[in-house]
Each structure stands twice: as C-alpha cells, then as structure tokens.
Amino acid sequence: MTAPPVTDDQTTVAPVTPELEQAAIKAESRRGFFISLPAFAYLVVFFVIPLLLVFVYSFATRDATGLTVLEDWNLESYKRLFSPLVLEIFLRSLILALVTTVICLLFSYPFAYYIATRSPGARNILLVLVMIPFWSNFLVRTYAWRVILGSDGPVSQMSVALGGEPIRLLFTNTAVLIGLVYGFLPFMVLPLYAALERMDWRLVEAARDLYADGSTAFRKVTLPLSMPGVVAGSILVFIPSLGAYVTPAILGGAKTTLLGDYIVSQFLAARNWPFGSALSFGVMFVMLLATIFYFRAGAKTL
Amino acid sequence: MSNPAVELSGVTKRFGDEVIAVNGIELTINDGEFFSLLGPSGCGKTTTLRMIAGFEFPSEGSIRVHGAEMGLKPPNERPINTVFQSYALFPHMSVAENVAFGLEMKKVEKSEVETRVNRVLDQVQLAKRADAKPSQLSGGMQQRVALARALVNEPEVLLLDEPLGALDLKLRQAMQVELKDLQGRVGITFIYVTHDQQEALTMSDRIGVMSEGSLLQVGRSEEIYERPTSRFVADFIGDINLIDATMDGSGSAHLGNGVTVGVPAGEAAAGAEVTLALRPERLALYDLDEEIPAGHNRVKVRVTRRLYYGDVYFYDVDAGLGSEIEVKEENRPGVELYEVGEEAYLVWSPEAANLVLG
Numbered sequence: 001m002t003a004p005p006v007t008d009d010q011t012t013v014a015p016v017t018p019e020l021e022q023a024a025i026k027a028e029s030r031r032g033f034f035i036s037l038p039a040f041a042y043l044v045v046f047f048v049i050p051l052l053l054v055f056v057y058s059f060a061t062r063d064a065t066g067l068t069v070l071e072d073w074n075l076e077s078y079k080r081l082f083s084p085l086v087l088e089i090f091l092r093s094l095i096l097a098l099v100t101t102v103i104c105l106l107f108s109y110p111f112a113y114y115i116a117t118r119s120p121g122a123r124n125i126l127l128v129l130v131m132i133p134f135w136s137n138f139l140v141r142t143y144a145w146r147v148i149l150g151s152d153g154p155v156s157q158m159s160v161a162l163g164g165e166p167i168r169l170l171f172t173n174t175a176v177l178i179g180l181v182y183g184f185l186p187f188m189v190l191p192l193y194a195a196l197e198r199m200d201w202r203l204v205e206a207a208r209d210l211y212a213d214g215s216t217a218f219r220k221v222t223l224p225l226s227m228p229g230v231v232a233g234s235i236l237v238f239i240p241s242l243g244a245y246v247t248p249a250i251l252g253g254a255k256t257t258l259l260g261d262y263i264v265s266q267f268l269a270a271r272n273w274p275f276g277s278a279l280s281f282g283v284m285f286v287m288l289l290a291t292i293f294y295f296r297a298g299a300k301t302l
Numbered sequence: 303m304s305n306p307a308v309e310l311s312g313v314t315k316r317f318g319d320e321v322i323a324v325n326g327i328e329l330t331i332n333d334g335e336f337f338s339l340l341g342p343s344g345c346g347k348t349t350t351l352r353m354i355a356g357f358e359f360p361s362e363g364s365i366r367v368h369g370a371e372m373g374l375k376p377p378n379e380r381p382i383n384t385v386f387q388s389y390a391l392f393p394h395m396s397v398a399e400n401v402a403f404g405l406e407m408k409k410v411e412k413s414e415v416e417t418r419v420n421r422v423l424d425q426v427q428l429a430k431r432a433d434a435k436p437s438q439l440s441g442g443m444q445q446r447v448a449l450a451r452a453l454v455n456e457p458e459v460l461l462l463d464e465p466l467g468a469l470d471l472k473l474r475q476a477m478q479v480e481l482k483d484l485q486g487r488v489g490i491t492f493i494y495v496t497h498d499q500q501e502a503l504t505m506s507d508r509i510g511v512m513s514e515g516s517l518l519q520v521g522r523s524e525e526i527y528e529r530p531t532s533r534f535v536a537d538f539i540g541d542i543n544l545i546d547a548t549m550d551g552s553g554s555a556h557l558g559n560g561v562t563v564g565v566p567a568g569e570a571a572a573g574a575e576v577t578l579a580l581r582p583e584r585l586a587l588y589d590l591d592e593e594i595p596a597g598h599n600r601v602k603v604r605v606t607r608r609l610y611y612g613d614v615y616f617y618d619v620d621a622g623l624g625s626e627i628e629v630k631e632e633n634r635p636g637v638e639l640y641e642v643g644e645e646a647y648l649v650w651s652p653e654a655a656n657l658v659l660g
Contacts, residue, residue: 205357206390208377210404210451220403224394 058277066271077278086262086279093259094286096173097241100180104188104237105230107181112192112229113222116199127193130186142179142250149175149251171253179247184240188233195229196222231298238294239287259283305369307333307459307491308354313363315349315515323349325515327363331459331493331508336485338494338502341512342538347495350512351461354493356380368458378407383452384461387468389444391436397447398423398432404455422454425484442473449481453488462494466501478505499539503527511535533658536579543585543627544658545578553652559622563599564652570659577658582630584654587617587640588647600647603627605640615639619648 014020059073080086115126133141147153149169156166169175199222207217245260252258257265263283266276308331315324324346331337339347352358354365356377365372372380383404391400398419405415423429426446436444445465452460465481466474482505485492496502502509503523510520511534519526519535530536533544547555547565551572556562563578570576587605594600603619606626617629617640627648631637640646 200388200390202386202388202390203392205377206384206386206392207403208357209355209382209384210455211378211407212403213376213378216407221392 054277054280057273058281060274060277062272062274068273077274078282080275081278081282089257089259089262090282090286092173092256093242096177096180096258097238097244100177100184100241101188101234101238103177103181104185105234108185108188108192108233109230112189112196115189115193116196123197127190130189133186138183139246139250142183142247145175145179145182145251146170149178170251173252173256175251176244176248176258179251180241180244183247184237187236187240191232191236192226192229195226195232199225227298231294235291235294238290242287242290243283305333305366306330307335307368308493309364309366310350310354311364313350313353313360313365315346315353315358316361322515324353324360327517329510329517329520331491333368334489334491336482336492336494336505336507338496338506338509339512340496340499340502340509340538342497345512346515347497347512348463351384351463351493351495354459355382355384355461381458382461383455383457383459384463385448385452385465387464389436389448389465391444391447391451393436396433396435397428397439400436400447401451401454403451408455418454422450425453426450441469442477445469445477449484453484453490456488457490459491459493462492464496465494467496467498474501481505503539511538513538529656530579530658533577533579536577536656536658541582541628541630543578543580543582545580545623545627547576547578549574549576557601557621557623559601561601561621563601563655564597565655565657566653568657570657574659579656579658580627580650580654582616582628583632584650585627585629586649587619587629587631588649589638590645590647592647594647594649595651598649598651600649603646603648605642605644605646608640608642619646621648 056070057068058077059075061069061072061074061076063069115123115130118126149155151166151168151170153170155169159165159167169178203221203225204217207221208214212220243260243263244258245264248258249261252261259279263276263279266272266279270276308329310327310329313324313327313329314322316322327350339350341347349358353360354367354372356372356375356379359374367381392403395403401419401422402415405418410418419432420429423432426449428443428446428450431439431443436447439447445468448465462481466477469477478501481492494502494505503526506523508520508522509526511518511526513534519531521529526535527539530539536542537544545557547557547563549555549565549570549572550562553564553567554562555565555576555578557578565576565578587603588594588600590602601621603621605617606620607616607618609616611633613633615631615633615637617631618626619629620626629648
C-alpha cells in the first residue's frame with residue numbers, strides 16, 4: 001500500500017470519479033513515455049532514419065561514375081538479387097549459417113545442461129568462464145585463430161607430429177565455420193542455460209515415475225520444455241552468422257565470397273550503393289522469415 | 303499376493319557425512335492398506351517416500367515391494383506411481399496426454415490407452431476437460447489429473463506426497479473423503495505423506511509417526527491418538543496437556559502441586575518420573591460444591607482464560623503446576639460457563655490419562 005500523496009493544499013484532495021481515475025492513468029502513461037524519450041530519439045536518429053535511407057537508395061540508380069542518382073526510381077537492384085551469382089553467394093552463406101547454428105546447438109545443449117544442474121556456486125563460476133572471452137576484443141580473438149589455423153600453426157604442427165600431412169585450414173570455409181562457432185557459442189549457451197535453469201526437474205521425476213527411461217524423459221519432457229531456449233539461441237546465432245563480415249574477412253578465402261563481404265564490396269569497391277542497399281534488404285527479409293519460422297516451430301512444441 | 307505391499311528393513315539415508323535424514327526404519331505396510339507417514343517438516347517422511355519411489359536410493363537397507371527387492375532399480379522399473387505435492391503435470395501436454403503418458407511408456411496398445419484414459423477421467427470427473435492444458439485448470443482439478451495420471455497405470459502401490467497441501471480448507475476436506483473412497487474402490491495400497499495430523503487421523507488405516515529420521519510409533523489412528531507411547535507423539539497429534547508426575551505406587555501418582563491422583567495401572571515403579579498425557583476433551587470442570595463421579599480425580603483450579611470456538615469452549619486453568627492446563631467443553635444446550643478468576647474442580651477419570659515415560 002502506498003501512502004496517500006501529501007499535498008500542501010488539502011482542498012485539492014477530492015473523492016475519486018471515473019474522470020479523475022482516467023486522468024491519473026493517462027498521466028502515468030505519459031511519464032513512461034517521457035523517460036523512454038532519450039532511447040526513442042537515439043533509435044530514430046541513428047537507426048530508423050539510416051534504415052529508411054538505405055531503403056530509398058535501394059530503388060535509386062547508379063550513374064557511370066559510380067555516384068548514386070536519386071531519380072529514375074526502379075526495381076533493377078532487386079531483380080539482380082535473383083542472378084545466379086547472388087543466389088550462389090546467398091546459398092553458401094545460408095548453409096554456413098545453418099551449419100554454424102546446428103554445431104553451436106549440439107555443443108551448447110549438453111554444456112548448458114551441465115551448468116544448469118550444478119550447485120548455484122559452481123554455476124556462477126561456469127557462467128563467468130563462458131563470458132570471459134567477451135572481455136577481450138572480438139577482432140583480436142579472431143586474429144588469434146589465424147595463428148592457430150595457419151599452415152605452421154599448432155593444429156597443423158600437431159598433425160605433422162602425429163605422422164600426418166600438414167593441415168592448411170586458414171582461408172577456407174572450414175576456418176570461417178570454426179571462427180563463427182567459436183564466436184557465437186556463448187550466444188547459444190546463455191539462452192539454453194536460462195531455459196534449463198528454469199526447468200522444473202520434478203517434471204522429469206514424474207516422467208521417470210511414469211515408466212520413462214532417462215533418454216525418453218529427456219525427449220518427452222526436458223527437450224520440449226527447453227524449446228524457448230533452443231529457439232532464442234538459434235536466432236541469436238543464425239542471424240549474425242548469415243550476415244557475418246569480420247570472421248569471413250579475416251579467416252575466409254578470397255574465392256568464396258559470403259553475403260557480408262559481398263554487401264561491403266558493393267558499397268566500397270564496386271561503388272554500387274543501390275545494389276548494396278537492395279542486398280541488405282534482401283538479407284533482412286530472409287532473416288525475418290527465418291525468425292518467424294523459428295518462433296512458429298518453437299511455439300508448436302509448447 | 304500374500305507378501306506385504308511394502309517392507310522396509312534397516313533403511314537409512316545419509317546426505318554427506320553429517321546429515322542422517324532417515325535412520326534405520328523398520329516398517330511393513332499391508333496390501334490394500336491406507337498408510338500415512340506423519341511428522342513435522344524435515345522429519346524424513348518425504349525422503350522415505352522418495353526412496354520407495356526410487357528417486358533417492360537408501361544409503362543402506364532393503365525396500366521390498368510385494369516381496370521383490372527394489373535395490374538400485376530406477377523409478378521406471380518399479381511397480382509404483384507417485385502423486386506429487388506440486389502435481390508435476392507436464393505443462394506442454396493436454397490433460398489426456400498427461401494421463402496417457404505412463405501407459406504409452408509401457409507400450410500399451412493405442413485403443414486400450416484411450417479406453418483406460420477415458421475411464422479414469424470419467425472417475426475423476428474431468429472427461430470434459432480432456433483437451434485442456436493443466437494451466438487452464440483450477441488447483442483442485444490439477445490435483446485430480448495428477449491422481450488420474452497415477453491411477454490409470456494400476457500400480458501395486460500409490461505414493462502420495464502431501465497431495466492436498468496446496469488446496470484451500472473446504473476443498474481439502476472434500477478431497478480427503480474422495481481419496482479415501484477412491485482407495486477403497488480401487489484397492490491399491492496408498493502410502494500417504496502428510497504433516498497434517500487431522501488428515502492422517504481421518505484417512506488412514508494405520509499411521510507411522512516420524513521425528514528426526516526415526517519412526518517413533520506405528521498404529522491405527524485411535525491407538526496413535528489415545529495411546530501415544532512417547533511425549534513427541536502425544537504432543538504432535540492433536541491438543542494435549544503433558545503433566546509431570548511421580549509414581550507413588552501402582553495406580554497412583556502425585557503431581558507437582560502435591561495432589562495425588564489415580565493413574566492407569568502400568569509398569570512404572572514407585573518413584574519413577576512420568577508424564578501424564580491428558581486430552582483437553584477428556585477433562586471437565588465442576589463447581590466446588592458439585593458432586594463428582596466416583597473414582598474420578600479432582601484438582602482445584604482457577605480459570606485464567608475462556609475462548610469461544612463456536613462448537614466448543616476452551617478454558618485455560620491454573621492448577622499450580624507451572625504451566626496452564628487446557629480444557630475443552632462442548633457447547634451443548636445448558637452448558638455451565640465459568641468466568642475468568644472463578645475457582646472450580648478439574649475432573650477426569652484415571653483411565654483417561656495416558657502414562658508416557660520420559
């Protein structure tokens with residue numbers, strides 16, 4: 001219970017009428033709006049307006065010198081999205097993002113399960129360990145992989161020491177995959193952990209009591225109930241993987257372009273802003289579809 | 303099935319080196335019996351139940367179900383089902399799917415699963431809500447789903463862990479009757495864990511009272527209530543006055559205030575320190591000039607408090623024994639009331655008292 005507001009002017013305190021109640025509710029909602037105003041303003045200026053600009057540019061034309069002309073609005077850039085080259089790049093990126101997501105999921109689930117079933121003290125230590133990589137710069141960490149995966153790096157040396165051939169992983173799609181899985185693993189572990197940590201283990205006991213063996217109880221109870229974590233983690237890994245730029249740029253080869261560096265090259269090297277913009281919106285559209293699909297699939301199990 | 307439903311022998315459970323949750327329990331539960339494990343929280347009753355179910359394994363000892371040793375068998379290999387305190391209904395499954403779960407795990411044929419699920423849902427009057435999710439049901443309905451989910455498997459033994467704890471009083475009382483009736487109909491052995499002594503007395507064929515990991519007394523409801531063998535059991539079950547006394551010889555003892563009273567003849571020798579356990583409803587107040595029944599004890603007391611409960615009056619009276627004695631008088635027509643400060647005789651039959659050693 002909150003104490004009645006103290007006012008100097010006692011005459012303004014009157015019995016409540018529906019009108020006064022409505023006015024109070026409106027005032028409360030106005031206050032909520034005003035305190036969120038800085039965040040709103042920031043997002044409008046630095047996110048919504050630039051996004052609209054990109055959208056507008058995607059219908060513009062590029063003149064012979066590479067300058068974008070804001071007239072002759074057309075759909076040419078969008079038509080180009082369906083060219084064989086773009087589709088090939090898109091397919092390659094899509095497969096890489098899907099494989100990254102699946103590997104992250106397979107690695108993270110048992111790990112998140114392990115953390116969630118430890119004592120509270122051990123949980124915190126393990127969670128900190130998951131987050132420690134964030135304390136150093138992502139670029140630096142990705143460069144470290146160059147050393148590890150390089151032709152005279154530890155991976156290759158180990159292979160030679162065991163009597164095999166030197167392994168050259170750097171500048172291949174495998175290197176990109178390793179880098180992506182490494183970079184996005186925590187984004188899969190944390191939502192899965194959150195879902196499993198909330199898990200009511202008595203439900204698993206109930207399943208065991210009703211004649212389910214350990215693996216059946218997992219399949220019928222634990223897994224479906226942790227689906228929200230699976231969905232959230234998959235989205236958090238899949239979407240940035242699909243548009244990843246830094247990891248492919250550092251670990252990937254020049255021959256196998258992915259969506260991220262293809263878009264960047266349109267803005268910088270090719271100076272084709274309308275096509276770069278259309279590509280960006282194409283990717284965003286696919287991400288939106290994927291997100292809706294994931295949520296639908298996740299919701300079905302609940 | 304001539305073997306007892308459940309036999310526990312030498313069952314002990316330790317957690318770590320320090321904690322002994324259950325200490326050397328010896329217990330035989332008969333086939334078709336409604337048996338309650340009663341005790342305050344932390345007494346080891348739930349741990350005992352969990353060991354029978356197979357969620358915990360005893361540190362040592364033997365648990366047999368109809369003669370078969372359970373050993374380290376996991377819960378899914380035991381002919382036992384549990385109704386959980388929290389119900390533990392699967393939130394992502396409908397009522398019917400919840401109930402069908404055990405049968406499906408046992409690979410019962412689909413058509414038979416359907417028949418049995420429908421039958422049991424009829425029994426608990428939830429046939430109309432078969433497609434609802436547990437979260438759409440009231441607490442009482444969820445309780446019945448949990449019960450149906452266990453009963454549909456026709457287990458040899460049904461374990462119930464404070465299944466009525468979360469319900470409000472009226473519903474709890476209705477469910478007590480319903481459960482007892484149901485148990486009579488299906489004939490399955492029920493092991494019921496509760497801390498509510500009223501519930502245990504009402505429902506059980508026999509009760510086992512536990513305290514600090516040990517089983518103190520096992521007996522029919524009446525035995526537990528009328529003839530507690532220890533101070534703890536006397537005190538835990540219902541209201542009771544515990545009065546220290548010293549034996550004078552067989553059949554009589556003197557109280558702290560010097561009054562000599564008759565007590566039931568027992569094995570206590572003269573000079574032994576005993577506790578007289580007296581239920582408030584076995585005590586009566588008489589006027590100082592009123593004639594008391596022959597052979598009854600009488601102690602002069604002063605009324606210090608009178609509480610009105612509707613159906614009864616509770617008196618606290620001071621007999622000069624240090625602590626006050628509680629008297630329960632039925633609110634029958636023409637009952638004579640005593641005012642605070644008034645003097646009266648506290649009267650009881652020697653047979654009404656119970657001698658508890660130590």
